[in-house]
Structure formats: structure tokens, C-alpha cells
Amino acid sequence: xxxxxxxxxxxxxxxxxxxxxxxxxxxxxxxxxxxxxxxxxxxxxxxxxxxxxxxxxxxxxxxxxxxxxxxxxxxxxxxxxxxxxxxxxxxxxxxxxxxxxxxxxxxxxxxxxxxxxxxxxxxxxxxxxxxxxxxxxxxxxxxxxxxxxxxxxxxxxxxxxxxxxxxxxxxxxxxxxxxxxxxxxxxxxxxxxxxxxxxxxxxxxxxxxxxxxxxxxxxxxxxxxxxxxxxxxxxxxx
Amino acid sequence: xxxxxxxxxxxxxxxxxxxxxxxxxxxxxxxxxxxxxxxxxxxxxxxxxxxxxxxxxxxxxxxxxxxxxxxxxxxxxxxxxxxxxxxxxxxxxxxxxxxxxxxxxxxxxxxxxxxxxxxxxxxxxxxxxxxxxxxxxxxxxxxxxxxxxxxxxxxxxxxxxxxxxxxxxxxxxxxxxxxxxxxxxxxxxxxxxxxxxxxxxxxxxxxxxxxxxxxxxxxxxxxxxxxxxxxxxxxxxxxxxxxxxxxxxxxxxxx
Numbered sequence: 001x002x003x004x005x006x007x008x009x010x011x012x013x014x015x016x017x018x019x020x021x022x023x024x025x026x027x028x029x030x031x032x033x034x035x036x037x038x039x040x041x042x043x044x045x046x047x048x049x050x051x052x053x054x055x056x057x058x059x060x061x062x063x064x065x066x067x068x069x070x071x072x073x074x075x076x077x078x079x080x081x082x083x084x085x086x087x088x089x090x091x092x093x094x095x096x097x098x099x100x101x102x103x104x105x106x107x108x109x110x111x112x113x114x115x116x117x118x119x120x121x122x123x124x125x126x127x128x129x130x131x132x133x134x135x136x137x138x139x140x141x142x143x144x145x146x147x148x149x150x151x152x153x154x155x156x157x158x159x160x161x162x163x164x165x166x167x168x169x170x171x172x173x174x175x176x177x178x179x180x181x182x183x184x185x186x187x188x189x190x191x192x193x194x195x196x197x198x199x200x201x202x203x204x205x206x207x208x209x210x211x212x213x214x215x216x217x218x219x220x221x222x223x224x225x226x227x228x229x230x231x232x233x234x235x236x237x238x
Numbered sequence: 239x240x241x242x243x244x245x246x247x248x249x250x251x252x253x254x255x256x257x258x259x260x261x262x263x264x265x266x267x268x269x270x271x272x273x274x275x276x277x278x279x280x281x282x283x284x285x286x287x288x289x290x291x292x293x294x295x296x297x298x299x300x301x302x303x304x305x306x307x308x309x310x311x312x313x314x315x316x317x318x319x320x321x322x323x324x325x326x327x328x329x330x331x332x333x334x335x336x337x338x339x340x341x342x343x344x345x346x347x348x349x350x351x352x353x354x355x356x357x358x359x360x361x362x363x364x365x366x367x368x369x370x371x372x373x374x375x376x377x378x379x380x381x382x383x384x385x386x387x388x389x390x391x392x393x394x395x396x397x398x399x400x401x402x403x404x405x406x407x408x409x410x411x412x413x414x415x416x417x418x419x420x421x422x423x424x425x426x427x428x429x430x431x432x433x434x435x436x437x438x439x440x441x442x443x444x445x446x447x448x449x450x451x452x453x454x455x456x457x458x459x460x461x462x463x464x465x466x467x468x469x470x471x472x473x474x475x476x477x478x479x480x481x482x483x484x485x486x487x488x489x490x491x492x493x
Contacts, residue, residue: 072405074401080394086417
């Protein structure tokens with residue numbers, strides 16, 4: 001297994017946020033985690049990213065324990081619900097940010113960023129500032145900025161939560177396409193049932209800090225806790 | 239309506255410009271006796287004389303510039319970094335309350351309380367002593383100013399840079415500082431002005447040996463030296479005018 005999370009627990013004061021969470025994921029797969037707001041999804045992602053320390057448990061990537069590795073050395077990128085583009089940088093520089101942090105040579109940066117802009121269908125927007133972009137375009141830049149450094153793992157925290165339905169659908173397709181092209185391994189958390197089904201290769205459901213991983217899509221669909229059956233019944237009886 | 243607005247604008251402008259012109263006239267007037275509306279003669283001698291070697295006004299101006307610049311350069315970055323740490327603490331409200339303490343007393347009373355330690359450290363009457371004393375006022379002022387700046391979004395930016403592979407220095411210099419440019423500039427201006435106009439604390443700790451421009455102005459007024467009082471007052475308000483102009487040119491246009 002490429003990533004292995006073993007018995008992670010986390011409390012804030014007396015409040016238990018994560019309870020003995022474990023999961024495994026193969027390289028180039030996407031694990032969709034469905035869960036309501038406040039169920040502990042974000043805390044789990046932040047622990048994996050190294051932004052929070054777990055109370056117990058291990059995080060293993062490629063058979064290496066990374067519990068004590070600081071966030072900047074983990075090679076795991078966290079994508080927030082907000083695109084969080086750097087407002088003082090244009091599209092090109094936002095995407096090039098990670099490469100510049102790593103002191104890549106200018107010709108390499110120019111070439112790689114141009115390819116990424118092409119891949120993200122952002123041609124012609126290179127010199128625009130973030131406030132000149134639409135919500136969907138901003139999120140594409142955020143993806144480009146994350147993917148360009150070829151992270152081992154991509155953590156997506158409801159990245160399409162702020163987009164309208166149409167843009168959201170377009171972004172879901174684009175994300176799947178980019179995942180395929182770049183061979184990305186990712187954890188995708190969402191509270192949207194349809195999105196969870198669309199984005200994942202593997203599926204999980206999180207409630208009150210407990211994560212349940214399903215063997216396959218059918219198991220996810222057939223389990224009553226996920227709400228898929230309720231949704232199917234709703235549309236059937238309409 | 240338009241005429242009234244224009245009239246009010248002129249009145250406002252006049253009330254601002256008139257004292258400056260009046261002081262300029264006082265600085266240049268050789269003799270201006272009642273009931274003469276205008277001075278009988280104007281001369282640049284007073285202005286020229288301040289450039290002579292060892293002139294007290296130039297010494298005061300130099301000291302003021304050194305103190306105000308040093309205080310701003312030391313207080314702003316320190317308060318910026320420390321306020322960020324305070325904002326992450328659970329007892330941040332208590333720490334912020336501590337920052338308000340220096341403002342509960344008059345600076346002179348405050349200086350009197352601290353004087354013992356300054357004497358002990360041999361800092362009385364030295365430029366460093368005055369800079370340290372002013373830092374005790376300016377530093378907490380900046381802490382209070384910056385505390386409102388730190389928010390969840392800036393923390394998210396920091397987290398993002400960390401996951402993109404950036405270390406703490408890169409986070410500061412490539413993201414946090416560029417995003418905080420406006421407030422840093424305001425903090426620098428404010429710190430400079432607080433230090434520039436500071437009188438009581440400077441006089442007490444400086445024990446008359448550190449002569450700043452503000453102290454000189456009071457001294458010239460006390461000596462009834464009209465020309466030098468007017469000239470030093472004009473010089474005293476030059477930095478605020480310059481900063482006001484910068485503020486209008488840079489900060490106002492960024493909004």
C-alpha cells in the first residue's frame with residue numbers, strides 16, 4: 001500500500017475529534033471520504049498533511065513513518081475549500097510558486113508552468129491577478145499550483161464547495177482528467193454524495209470521528225449510513 | 239450646493255495652510271512689530287545659520303531622525319513577529335491586555351517609574367536609553383495594531399505554503415510580508431510619528447543631554463526666540479506632511 005494510516009486519534013480538550021481512524025490507499029487512486037460538516041474530515045487531512053499532530057497513531061507513506069516529518073518535508077499538498085491564491089501574484093506566478101520555492105531554473109519553470117496552464121485550459125489568463133478570475137478558474141490555478149510540484153499525495157478538502165453546480169460539474173471532470181494524466185494519489189473529502197461517488201476509486205464514510213472504509217462502490221452504495229439508498233429512493237418515488 | 243462645498247473646502251485648506259505660511263513668515267521675519275501687518279524685512283539668515291557646524295537645531299533634527307527611525311525599525315518587525323505568536327496563544331486576550339498597560343499611565347509617570355533601572359543600566363542621557371524608553375511605548379502600540387491583522391485566512395496561507403514545501407522564512411518573506419505590506423507601512427509611519435513627537439519620556443530619560451527636535455521647539459519657545467521656534471516647528475511637521483503625502487500616493491491608491 002502506498003499510504004497507510006494506522007489508528008489515528010485526536011482530541012481538542014475534552015472533545016474527541018478522531019477515534020481510531022485507519023485507512024489504506026494504493027498509488028494513483030483517489031479515496032472519497034463522505035461526511036457531514038464537523039465529522040472530523042478536515043482534522044484528518046490536516047494530520048496527514050502535518051499541520052496538526054495526532055494524539056495516537058501512525059502515518060506511513062511508501063513504508064516510511066512520517067509522523068515526525070514537518071509539513072514542508074512531507075511532499076503532501078493540502079487544497080483548501082477556498083482556492084487561497086496569493087493575491088499579490090498573477091496566475092503564472094501562483095502556479096510557479098512551488099517550483100520557485102524549490103529554486104528550479106527559470107527556463108524549466110517557464111516550460112512546466114506553460115504546460116500546466118495549457119492542461120488546465122487557462123491559456124490567455126497567465127498575467128491575470130486572482131481578483132480577475134472566476135471561482136472555477138481560481139480553483140484550477142489552485143490545482144495547478146499543487147500538482148506542478150508532483151506531490152506524493154494530494155489532500156482535497158471540499159475543493160468545489162464554493163462553486164455553482166455547473167462549474168462544480170466541469171471541475172469534477174477536469175480533476176478526474178488531471179488525476180489520470182499526472183497519476184495523482186489523493187484523498188478527497190466532501191459532504192456531497194454525488195461528488196463522492198464521482199471522484200473516488202475507493203470510498204469511505206465518516207461520522208463523529210469514526211471512518212468506515214468500503215471494499216468497493218457497491219458496498220458504499222448499499223450501506224444505509226451513506227445515504228445513497230435514501231437518495232435513490234427519493235428519485236424513484238418522485 | 240456646489241459653491242458651498244467649494245467654500246468649505248477652501249476654508250479647510252486655508253485653516254491648514256495658513257498656520258504653515260504664518261510660521262514660515264515668522265521664521266523669515268527680521269523684525270515684525272505691532273501694528274505692522276507684514277514684517278518690515280525678510281531674511282534667510284536664520285535658515286542659513288542652522289547649517290553652520292554644531293548648530294543645536296541640526297543636532298536636534300539628527301537625533302530625532304536617528305531615534306524615530308531606530309524605534310520604528312526595531313519595534314515594527316519585532317511586534318509583527320511577536321503579535322503573530324500571541325495571536326496563536328490560548329491566553330491571547332490576557333497578553334493583549336498587558337500591551338495596553340503602558341498607555342494607562344502618562345509617559346512621564348511611566349518614565350519616572352522606569353528611571354531607576356535606566357540609571358542602574360547607565361542608560362540615562364544616552365541616545366540608546368531614549369530609544370529603549372520609546373520602544374516601551376511604541377512596541378506595545380504595534381502589538382495592539384497587529385493583533386487585529388492576524389486572522390484565519392493568513393494562517394491558512396501559512397499552512398498552504400508549508401504543504402507546498404516552503405520553510406518558515408519563505409512563508410514570511412514570500413507570502414506573509416507581501417500580504418501585510420499595507421499594515422506594515424502604516425505601523426512604520428505611526429511608530430515614526432509617535433517617536434518623532436515624543437517629549438515627556440525623551441526629556442526624562444534623556445536628562446537634557448539627548449536633545450531632540452521636539453525638545454528644541456519647547457526650548458526655543460521658552461527662550462521667546464520667535465524665528466527659531468517657527469523654523470523648528472516647521473521642520474517638526476515636515477515628516478508628518480511627507481508621510482501624509484506617501485500615504486495618499488501609495489496606501490490610498492492600493493485600497
